[in-house]
Amino acid sequence: MIRLVIVDDQALVREGLSLILGTQPDLRVVAELPDGAALLDLLAADPAVADVILLDLYLPGADGVRILGQVRSRLPGVSAKVLMLTTVGRAADVQRALAAGADGFVLKDASGAELAAAVRGAHAGVTALSASAAELLWPAPAGTGAADSGARLRLLTGREREVLARLGRGMTNHDIARDLALAERTVKAHVSNLLAKLAVSSRTQAALIARDLS
Numbered sequence: 555m556i557r558l559v560i561v562d563d564q565a566l567v568r569e570g571l572s573l574i575l576g577t578q579p580d581l582r583v584v585a586e587l588p589d590g591a592a593l594l595d596l597l598a599a600d601p602a603v604a605d606v607i608l609l610d611l612y613l614p615g616a617d618g619v620r621i622l623g624q625v626r627s628r629l630p631g632v633s634a635k636v637l638m639l640t641t642v643g644r645a646a647d648v649q650r651a652l653a654a655g656a657d658g659f660v661l662k663d664a665s666g667a668e669l670a671a672a673v674r675g676a677h678a679g680v681t682a683l684s685a686s687a688a689e690l691l692w693p694a695p696a697g698t699g700a701a702d703s704g705a706r707l708r709l710l711t712g713r714e715r716e717v718l719a720r721l722g723r724g725m726t727n728h729d730i731a732r733d734l735a736l737a738e739r740t741v742k743a744h745v746s747n748l749l750a751k752l753a754v755s756s757r758t759q760a761a762l763i764a765r766d767l768s
Contacts, residue, residue, distance in 0.1 A: 556677050559585045559604040561593050561621075562639065563614050567662070571608060571639075574666040581673060589613050590621030594629070601631035606673050608660075611640035611647060619654045626655050635676040648683070658682030671724030678726045683758050706763065709751040717744045721757055722764025 558581060562568045568586040575581045584604060587593050590613050596603060607625075611618040622636055635657040640647060648659045657676040660669060660683070675682035710718065713734075720730045727745065731738040745757065754760050 556581050556673060557584045557603070557605045558582065558673065559587065559593065559596065559607045559634070561587045561590065561607065561613070561618075562610040563588050563612075567610075571669070575670060575673065578670050581670065590616050590618070590624070593621060594624060597625060597629050597632050597634075601629060602633070604634040606657075606677050607634050607636045608639055608673075609636055609656075611638050611651065619651055619656075622651070622654050622656060635679075637672055637676050637682060652681070667723075675724035675726070678729070680724065680726055681758065682724060706752045710748055714744050714748040714751070717741060718748050718752075718760060718764045721745070722761045724761070 558575060560568050560571050560575075560583060562571070565588070568588075572583045572586055576583050585596060587596065590609075593607070593609070609618045609622060613621065616624075618638055618640075622638070625632055625636070636655070637658045637660055638651040638656045639660055639662060641662045651659050657679075658672050658681055660672050664672070672682035707715070707718075716734060717730055720733060725733065727738050727741045730736070731741045734741070745760075749757075749760055752760055752763055754763070
């Protein structure tokens with residue numbers, strides 16, 4: 555069970571995220587907090603209270619990146635992964651959050667499935683970006699689109715397409731290997747091959763293309 559703490563100054567957002575994520579059988583919301591100060595107090599009292607923290611980028615008093623820096627510097631006993639959340643995304647915001655030690659960045663326009671996948675990915679140690687956040691960092695080159703993605707997808711073998719679909723759900727190599735009954739080294743080879751065929755440099759970029767499989 556992955557234990558979650560949600561930090562957002564808007565009660566409606568906190569309640570909505572809690573409702574969406576709380577329906578997942580492997581996720582449990584253990585606290586909903588309105589600001590960074592409350593988070594620091596909670597973690598100081600119990601550094602192991604959460605496995606993943608969903609932290610709003612824009613908070614009253616101090617923004618989420620500053621709070622994240624305080625968690626990392628002042629509370630070394632906290633091992634929870636931190637996913638940054640925001641409504642309006644800019645590439646600079648994503649880069650700043652990741653540079654500060656965030657384990658992922660999710661825009662609030664993400665679907666419930668994307669959000670849950672990001673939580674699972676962060677918990678597993680994979681840098682988790684929702685599709686819209688990833689597009690901020692790696693916008694599609696001019697002149698490319700569905701036809702281009704389709705042409706690249708046709709280069710993949712059936713097994714590589716199966717692996718790609720699972721990358722799109724935020725699964726780790728270990729999880730993919732277990733799901734497809736393969737050796738983990740075989741999955742790594744498939745990932746390397748499909749990245750080359752798709753002409754991308756990261757799993758997250760490949761996951762964006764995976765949406766064309768759905």
